[in-house]
Amino acid sequence: MPSIVKPVVTHPSLQRNQLGLTLRDYEGSMSTLCAGCGHDSITAAIVRALWEVSIEPHMLAKMSGIGCSSKTPAYFAHGAHGFNSAHGRMPPIATGANAANRELTYIGVSGDGDSLSIGLGHLCHAIRRNVKMVYIIENNGVYGLTKGQFSASADTGSKSKRGEANEMSPIDPVMLALSIGATFVARSFSGDKDQLVPILRAALAHRGFALIDVISPCVTFNDHTGSTKSYLYTRQHELKATEVDFVPPEKEILATIAQNGITSVTMHDGSVVQFKSVPADYDPADRQKATAYLMAQQSKGVIVTGLLFVDESVSDLHEMNRTSHVPLSRIPYENLCPGSAALQELQEDFR
Amino acid sequence: MRPTDVQNPNYYHKVVDCQWACPAHTNVPEYIRLIAQGRYTDAYMLNRESNVFPAILGRTCDRPCEPACRRTRVDGKPVAICRLKRVAADLRGEIAHLLPKIPDKKNGKRIACVGAGPASLTIANDLLPLEYEVTIFEKQDKPGGLMRSNIPAFRLPERVLFEEVNMILDLGVDARFNSPVNSMRDLLSQGFDAIFVGSGAPRGKDLEIPGRHDSERIHIGIDWLESIAFGHTDSIGERVLIIGVGNTAMDCCRSSRRLGGKDIKVMARRPRKYFKASPWELEDAEEESVEIVINYAPKNFVIENGQLKGMDFERLEWDADAKRSQTIDTVFLPADDVILAIGQENAFPWIERDLGIEFDKWDMPVVNEVTMEATRPGVFFGGDSAFGPKNIIWAVEHAHQAAISIHNLCQGIPTSDRPPYGMNLVSQKMGISEWSYHNDYNPVSRQKMQHVDLVERFEQLNIEVELGFTAEQTAREVERCLNCDIQTAFTGPRCIECDACIDVCPVQCLTITRDGEEMDLRTRLSAPALNLEQALYVSAPLPQTARIMAKDEDVCVHCGLCAERCPTAAWDMQKFDLLIPYAGKTACMTSCIPA
Numbered sequence: 039m040p041s042i043v044k045p046v047v048t049h050p051s052l053q054r055n056q057l058g059l060t061l062r063d064y065e066g067s068m069s070t071l072c073a074g075c076g077h078d079s080i081t082a083a084i085v086r087a088l089w090e091v092s093i094e095p096h097m098l099a100k101m102s103g104i105g106c107s108s109k110t111p112a113y114f115a116h117g118a119h120g121f122n123s124a125h126g127r128m129p130p131i132a133t134g135a136n137a138a139n140r141e142l143t144y145i146g147v148s149g150d151g152d153s154l155s156i157g158l159g160h161l162c163h164a165i166r167r168n169v170k171m172v173y174i175i176e177n178n179g180v181y182g183l184t185k186g187q188f189s190a191s192a193d194t195g196s197k198s199k200r201g202e203a204n205e206m207s208p209i210d211p212v213m214l215a216l217s218i219g220a221t222f223v224a225r226s227f228s229g230d231k232d233q234l235v236p237i238l239r240a241a242l243a244h245r246g247f248a249l250i251d252v253i254s255p256c257v258t259f260n261d262h263t264g265s266t267k268s269y270l271y272t273r274q275h276e277l278k279a280t281e282v283d284f285v286p287p288e289k290e291i292l293a294t295i296a297q298n299g300i301t302s303v304t305m306h307d308g309s310v311v312q313f314k315s316v317p318a319d320y321d322p323a324d325r326q327k328a329t330a331y332l333m334a335q336q337s338k339g340v341i342v343t344g345l346l347f348v349d350e351s352v353s354d355l356h357e358m359n360r361t362s363h364v365p366l367s368r369i370p371y372e373n374l375c376p377g378s379a380a381l382q383e384l385q386e387d388f389r
Numbered sequence: 390m391r392p393t394d395v396q397n398p399n400y401y402h403k404v405v406d407c408q409w410a411c412p413a414h415t416n417v418p419e420y421i422r423l424i425a426q427g428r429y430t431d432a433y434m435l436n437r438e439s440n441v442f443p444a445i446l447g448r449t450c451d452r453p454c455e456p457a458c459r460r461t462r463v464d465g466k467p468v469a470i471c472r473l474k475r476v477a478a479d480l481r482g483e484i485a486h487l488l489p490k491i492p493d494k495k496n497g498k499r500i501a502c503v504g505a506g507p508a509s510l511t512i513a514n515d516l517l518p519l520e521y522e523v524t525i526f527e528k529q530d531k532p533g534g535l536m537r538s539n540i541p542a543f544r545l546p547e548r549v550l551f552e553e554v555n556m557i558l559d560l561g562v563d564a565r566f567n568s569p570v571n572s573m574r575d576l577l578s579q580g581f582d583a584i585f586v587g588s589g590a591p592r593g594k595d596l597e598i599p600g601r602h603d604s605e606r607i608h609i610g611i612d613w614l615e616s617i618a619f620g621h622t623d624s625i626g627e628r629v630l631i632i633g634v635g636n637t638a639m640d641c642c643r644s645s646r647r648l649g650g651k652d653i654k655v656m657a658r659r660p661r662k663y664f665k666a667s668p669w670e671l672e673d674a675e676e677e678s679v680e681i682v683i684n685y686a687p688k689n690f691v692i693e694n695g696q697l698k699g700m701d702f703e704r705l706e707w708d709a710d711a712k713r714s715q716t717i718d719t720v721f722l723p724a725d726d727v728i729l730a731i732g733q734e735n736a737f738p739w740i741e742r743d744l745g746i747e748f749d750k751w752d753m754p755v756v757n758e759v760t761m762e763a764t765r766p767g768v769f770f771g772g773d774s775a776f777g778p779k780n781i782i783w784a785v786e787h788a789h790q791a792a793i794s795i796h797n798l799c800q801g802i803p804t805s806d807r808p809p810y811g812m813n814l815v816s817q818k819m820g821i822s823e824w825s826y827h828n829d830y831n832p833v834s835r836q837k838m839q840h841v842d843l844v845e846r847f848e849q850l851n852i853e854v855e856l857g858f859t860a861e862q863t864a865r866e867v868e869r870c871l872n873c874d875i876q877t878a879f880t881g882p883r884c885i886e887c888d889a890c891i892d893v894c895p896v897q898c899l900t901i902t903r904d905g906e907e908m909d910l911r912t913r914l915s916a917p918a919l920n921l922e923q924a925l926y927v928s929a930p931l932p933q934t935a936r937i938m939a940k941d942e943d944v945c946v947h948c949g950l951c952a953e954r955c956p957t958a959a960w961d962m963q964k965f966d967l968l969i970p971y972a973g974k975t976a977c978m979t980s981c982i983p984a
């Protein structure tokens with residue numbers, strides 16, 4: 039626990055976004071995580087991305103489950119809505135909230151334990167439903183909050199702090215998501231905001247479910263030699279496969295794409311994700327090629343990062359389920375609940 | 390960039406903006422903390438070590454520290470450093486037992502000082518404890534120099550002045566009042582081992598325009614103030630024109646107000662932003678209904694039948710940067726008295742020019758800026774006599790340096806051998822997220838000094854206008870200080886590049902990035918500085934990625950959060966104590982007590 043809250047002072051050259059807000063306006067309360075936790079850096083990247091896209095904090099809903107990672111929504115955007123669900127239950131809560139109010143922007147923050155152990159089923163179905171949200175897995179290979187047991191993302195052979203090796207095979211959220219039809223899949227590293235911030239901005243612009251697996255070292259229980267999720271191991275094994283720039287819709291984009299972009303994807307809202315570099319023979323819009331590439335790299339022990347796959351053509355939850363355009367909170371009560379006579383009438387139809 | 394050398398005491402010293410700006414390098418943040426703890430006597434003694442006259446300076450210092458104060462860059466107004474010094478002086482306890490002990494035994498070396506102003510008094514203060522005999526020759530009947538004769542009692546009460554001046558005289562100075570030195574040759578022949586000239590800049594500049602010498606009612610500012618101080622003048626006409634807008638002009642106009650002046654105008658040639666007077670002195674004068682008139686150049690005095698009627702002025706129009714002016718017209722302003730306050734000059738009629746003491750083309754002595762020595766060995770200058778009129782704190786600092794030189798000289802060491810500065814660094818870590826200093830500063834605005842009521846203060850000439858801070862104001866003001874001496878110290882090999890420090894810093898001081906030249910690096914900082922005066926603290930390549938840690942010292946608020954959030958204690962908060970050498974006290978040890 040820090041001794042004080044951050045002083046209110048700001049840097050004299052601090053810039054303001056389109057709403058006139060500074061980066062500091064997107065902060066939350068002081069983090070109570072261990073000093074040096076990767077999760078805090080991801081928080082800082084989220085703060086920056088939200089500031090850059092000039093989102094109004096009250097139009098944001100922060101969703102999470104249980105875990106150190108799931109505590110982090112408290113540490114950004116103090117003006118936003120938030121829901122801290124039971125362990126692993128954030129995806130269904132987010133799905134419900136989304137269906138009830140499509141006007142908000144949803145950011146889910148979860149952990150590898152929360153999403154890949156207890157909440158795995160829920161995660162899969164939120165992916166299948168293409169719930170329009172950013173879904174961040176702060177992946178440290180352990181249950182941080184409960185003192186460092188291996189999680190489902192721990193690599194085979196990775197050692198615990200006490201020296202025991204993990205014998206089970208890991209669940210890789212990226213491969214899992216690709217295999218069940220995810221429409222936006224990325225991996226990044228908490229220690230690399232230059233990469234993470236544009237990915238977050240692209241994810242915010244995505245039409246449906248945007249999964250970002252972020253390697254986020256647990257300094258206290260999983261940053262030792264023998265760990266495959268430490269700062270050092272990640273830096274030694276990371277391969278930045280793709281490099282992206284995010285170009286918001288209002289900018290004149292056509293000219294620059296032709297010059298700088300190897301390939302680019304136009305997002306649902308008109309913004310463009312420019313891939314400045316991708317490996318030869320890699321197409322971030324081709325699920326099969328992406329999967330094959332990732333499998334090949336994985337077998338070499340390489341941690342591939344970058345925005346790995348995007349498909350803007352798939353309908354999202356709202357389109358598939360024809361949800362209300364108007365948030366339920368604004369629909370008059372008589373319409374939402376037309377009374378027992380109307381119920382009676384409906385039931386008659388099924389007789 | 391080359392990794393920053395933090396072993397050089399100057400590096401961290403510069404981070405302490407106030408201390409760096411203070412000519413005597415007073416340890417401001419430490420004395421402010423001592424006041425916060427109610428340790429007024431300790432705060433006073435810490436001040437006294439470097440600036441010798443805390444009570445006097447706490448009321449009158451030119452305070453170069455304040456415009457430099459970090460708080461100015463962070464959020465507006467500087468910490469009221471000077472008036473906090475007064476708090477320490479006002480509330481201190483008995484200090485007699487803390488003053489330097491003067492040995493009965495003497496070392497046989499005799500030092501002569503000319504003038505009993507702050508410069509000479511500091512020489513005595515520094516050398517008496519080292520067994521020297523110090524003789525001060527003063528032409529007036531009382532000590533203090535311009536502090537007595539020119540700084541009005543409503544700013545500096547006589548009681549306060551006496552107390553600190555006597556503190557030094559009582560150490561055993563051989564003070565000879567009413568003893569003008571009329572010949573340097575004579576003085577040199579009296580067998581002193583060293584001579585210190587602290588005779589000030591005693592001559593007020595004159596204004597040779599028509600009518601100047603045709604009336605008794607045209608006064609030279611510093612002479613006029615002196616005649617008030619010595620009780621020779623106790624009234625002035627109702628309409629007063631002050632020519633010039635420096636600090637002397639401010640004392641003249643406010644003194645006029647107390648001696649019967651009703652319509653007082655301070656006449657300035659140039660626009661307000663080019664004034665020499667400090668902004669706070671202008672404010673104080675305007676509070677007393679003194680009118681400050683800009684762009685008026687004196688043309689001539691108007692005298693009828695031997696009586697001063699007023700003055701003609703040319704009204705000027707200046708170009709953008711006030712370099713060139715055009716005359717618009719000529720205006721007459723009536724006056725009963727005119728006071729000339731257009732500056733001071735040095736004058737050394739008593740120093741013969743064939744003694745090997747060289748003078749330059751402006752008739753100023755040639756003085757070594759480091760040793761304060763004249764071209765004739767054994768003769769030293771300090772204070773206003775050395776390089777022209779400055780202020781009290783410079784006089785003190787000159788004298789500290791001259792005292793070191795004199796001590797060297799008497800020990801047969803070249804005066805150019807200067808004892809180095811040293812430093813102490815002590816970790817402030819008490820536990821996890823616990824520091825031995827208060828790392829949360831108070832965001833309130835600067836406390837406003839209360840003044841004696843506008844009617845009451847004019848009833849007597851010597852009513853001190855400033856009331857001093859109340860206990861509540863003091864409590865708030867001390868917590869405004871950012872503790873710039875509690876330094877962020879970095880141990881690169883420990884860093885795992887987790888970014889925690891970077892993310893937590895409230896003012897985006899920190900950046901991990903690839904190395905480069907300073908100008909390029911500055912463009913890649915988390916938040917590029919507007920002020921380039923403060924340095925970048927750059928590490929050697931970091932272990933994991935070979936990038937470097939760069940800290941921009943500019944607006945760090947010394948909150949310690951970087952060190953709290955660092956998992957490996959690569960950042961630590963360490964109290965920096967500048968060890969200043971004085972005569973007979975070397976400070977060349979450097980020590981570091983890390984966490």
Ligand SMILES: Cc1cc2nc3c(=O)[nH]c(=O)nc-3n(C[C@H](O)[C@H](O)[C@H](O)COP(=O)(O)OP(=O)(O)OC[C@H]3O[C@@H](n4cnc5c(N)ncnc54)[C@H](O)[C@@H]3O)c2cc1C
Pocket residue numbers: 449450451503504505506507508509526527528529532533534535536539540568569570571587588589590591611614636637640739771772773774778779780781782784
């Ligand atoms: C009106 C006015 C207001 C000021 N206000 C401030 C202020 O608020 N804050 C500030 O920091 N500074 C102020 N100053 C400047 C400050 O007073 C001087 O810079 C400072 O006093 C210089 O100290 P000194 O020891 O060099 O000389 P001085 O204080 O000038 O002392 C020189 C002494 O030498 C004596 N003397 C001169 N010649 C001889 C001789 N031949 N033989 C024997 N004795 C001799 C003089 O009588 C005098 O006592 C002010 C100056 C003036 C004129």
Ligand SMILES: Cc1ncc(C[n+]2csc(CCOP(=O)(O)OP(=O)(O)O)c2C)c(N)n1
Pocket residue numbers: 104105106107108125148149150151152153156176178180181182183184189
């Ligand atoms: C239903 C339920 N089962 C078990 C727990 C205990 N528990 C709390 S956090 C956690 C794991 C969190 O791991 P992860 O999501 O990876 O978060 P991290 O702390 O590593 O960021 C577990 C098992 C719980 N809170 N609720």
Ligand code: SF4
Pocket residue numbers: 405406407408417418457458459460467468470869870871872873874
């Ligand atoms: S904040 Fe305090 S330590 Fe820093 S410059 Fe101002 S007075 Fe000095």
Ligand code: SF4
Pocket residue numbers: 877893894895896897898899940944945946947948949950951952
């Ligand atoms: S002490 Fe550290 S965190 Fe605080 S302002 Fe300075 S560099 Fe930033």
Ligand code: SF4
Pocket residue numbers: 074883884885886887888889890891951954955956957958959960
């Ligand atoms: S918090 Fe410590 S370990 Fe982390 S980047 Fe900063 S200095 Fe390095």
Ligand SMILES: [Mg+2]
Pocket residue numbers: 105149150151176177178179180181182189
């Ligand atoms: Mg985890």
